[in-house]
Amino acid sequence: MAKDRFLAQGVTTTKRQRNGKVSNKSHSRKAKDNGSESEDGIGDVEDLEHRYGTDTDEASSSDEDAFLETAAEKRLRLAKNYIDKVKASTDLEVGEYDAAQIDRDLIAERLMTDAQERSGKWSRRIAVNFAHEDGTKCVVLKNGHRLPVTCVAVTPNGQYVYSGCKDGRLVKWKRDTGAKLAVFRGQKKKTKKNPPPNHNLGHSDHILAIAISGDNKYVATGGRDRRIHIWSIEEDKHLAVFHQHKDSVTGLVFRRSVNQLYSCSADRMVKLWNIDELGYMDTLFGHQDGVLSIAALQREQAVTVGGRDKTVRLWKIADETQLVFRGGSSTDQHRITKALLDEPEEENSEIAKLPLKRSAVAGKDIKNYAAMLRALASNDCEFSEDCIDCVAMIDEETYVTGGDSGALSLWSMQKKKPVFIHHLSHGVHPNPVTLAAMDDGGEMAAIPARPHWITALAAVPFTDLFFSASSDGWIRMWQLRPGKAPGFDLLNAIPVAGYVNGLSVCELAGDDPMSTRRDVVLAAAVGQEPRLGRWEKQKARNVVKVFQLPSTLPTKKARV
Template identity: 35%
Template sequence: MSFFIKNKGKQPKTNKNQKNPSRKRKLPNNNEKTKSYNVPASKDDDITSSEDEDFNNKEQEHYESEDDNETAQEKKLRLAKVYLKEIEAQDEEQDEQDDHDRKIQQRLFYDHLKQTGRFRSSVADQYKSHSKISFLKAKEHKSTITCVCVSSDDKYLYSGSKDGGIVKWSLETHQKLSSLPFIKKSVEKAYTKGHSSSILSLALSHDSLFLAVGDTSSNIQIWNPETFKHIKTLSGHKNSIYALVFRRGTHTLYSASADRSVKVWSLDEMSYVETLYGHLDAVTAIDALARERAVTAGGRDTSLRMWKIPEESQLIYNGDTGSIDVVKLVNEETFVSGGDNGTLSLWGVNKKKPTASIKSAHGIDETNDQPLWITALAALVNTDLVASGSYDGNIKLWKVGDHSKTLTHLMTIPVLGYVNSLAFSNDGSKLIAAVGSEHRLGRWNVVKSAKNSLVVIELVKS
């Protein structure tokens, strides 16, 4: 029974800090000093102070007054403008990101085309004329200048001549900076201060660390192009070094010789790598780009060969009668050639015959009614611009047509003498020619009025 009895005596003790929810809260008067209480708000009730109520009232009055002064149409227009600004800001951010992504994608696409040999920029139509022609002379070049090369940053020129001298020039100021003079052959100091025979070929590495020089001896000399300090002698050929070229972006050197062989060298180790055989006559010219390939001209064997070095194979292209003496790659899939039959030929890697040919490209020799010999070629790499030289007193510029199937004459630049070597500056603004009174490999004919000089031609774009 006691379980059901209600105790009416003592009231249960309560915590003083606990609030009685049933008790009404007494609001303080303005004159009374009040204590601050931290009262937790329930989930269903919002408790606001008098200051909050005053603020809310003022804010409500502000919006009401604003709404009173603004019509519904004006409000829609204002909100629409705000929305449009937000959209424009988002679009600008998106456009910047899209531009960045597009540039990266375009760069990767161009790099892929260059690596696969399919990249080509159409610039030939922009060249309409030439302006200034400068003639650079030096005491080290009293004889015919045979070869020239340009640094990758277009700051320096290097030239070699039959009298064994090498000169470094500034392409910007056209001043001679330093030289490597001819020296008499000495057993004790062989090739430590210069060359003792005619210079026939030059090649400069992409980072200007190595200058490779070939002469009428069977050795290749490696020099520091900045100080002309001798680095190494590469031995292996058995005859004159007619041509040298570096594989782009590497220190791999390819050499072509009158001993009918092509050799591969690694200048990182300063060592011989391998020999490529196939030509039946002196290898007169060689060229290479980024791929592990090289194209060569075989002189009197009337053939051109594309060497696929990793595959240890070669592609053979048979030319016309006569000697094929010069060859240049336009891109990885296209090259041009010329020789003593006067024909300028355009080739595709996958075609056995020329895709285009210009017979007697530099005219006819009046003394014997024979086509004038094409003695030098240059190509602005990965574009459609090609230059050719002879001894007719002119350098000619050509345009390689669409799909590399045509050659079109663009302009003629007067230069007197044998054009033994040609090179474009990397930006295409200049054409440099090594000019002399006779051919670089012999004295079959002499142009007595010609000056042995380096010719710098300023090209004008439209």
């Protein structure tokens, strides 16, 4: 009797792909054992590379179990494998820590962080842990710049700080010690005595923007010479120069976890760059004035502010669309009075429940700020927002902007107008003693006060904490309000003299992997003059100040 070919070879398990093709698991496994791929080139389910690599348990399972497994059972199995791999990646020596503590602190935090970044909405409340100044460490990075410092950036791992200034120098610092590690000197401009600058060596004019990639490999700088330079952090050398912009490069930002660079310029264009390939990608148009600032997070989108066109634009790059938000709010007596009525009572706030209070200097400044609002509310005053200068993203759908009226505006993708406005966030300039004569009757009237311009913004992504700066001598910390009602409140203030032209912030992981406590590092670019001009000068030092803000969150110690 002839041998049954079907029974001799056995039933091979098959799965139908979405495109209608069928793959043979036995053939695929044999090809893998022989070190070659299948003839049709179609991979199997075991060949798929997930986020944490190939699932070895799935590869070793029997064909019959895989064939009988339902979709729900497969999702459950993959979720269990994902949790096991997260636990294995954070596990330490046996007996050193309790396994239950590992599950509570590390695995839960890792899963929560991943879910937050995928959803794109903020949910971590950390601001109340920084409502104090006791224990704040300040490192002054000096003797690196001769002219006003215009921009600063901290590496995501918190090891280095990069700063640029109006002399065209790029300086690399050690964050914790303040040591100067490398200096990339600027070149002289072309004159009758000087030859044309070699742009492969560095900037020949003011550096206006700095951005650092999420993998701590690349530094991008842009300046008034219309060039974008790419530098290597590990090798401290120049890699490439881009010269597609037709005017000053005013803003740079890297997309998180992807070496994709977004740049904005005074030529009203936004450009996209692939830094891994050191190449140009695309150009976005829409603004009617120079683009002064840009921000981005994880998604393939960016937010820009258009200066005096008073618009904020959200660019959805994958969809090739943009959302236009109209600014230009005004601050008058009615709005200041309403802001005072909406201000929460200090005794009932979350800050009053903390064991550590604000320092005496910061507490006095906040009281003076409230008194200034009450004084303006009793007078007839009006300030209009004529220019939006800076933007910072809180999450993928929420961001904050600041401009020349001193107002901080909170925006959401769901509305075309700001959902909340905090007026005169950094106060007003003191009224001058001199009086101006009226043209008609010769009566004397005091020159009205001018608000302090918002010069820099920075936010801790996916949290309720962000910072603003101006020339009033303070960096202010703000806390988003809990609940569905949008808004934010003044949390604390850090004294800094001079023009704060740039802010950069990052969270430190800490030496103890078992702790959920994270300090915040805030770097400020301080100068005597504004970043984009010389219309005013203050008595200050051209330095970089780095603050390490300790968290009051109690450290959770593991049980041995």
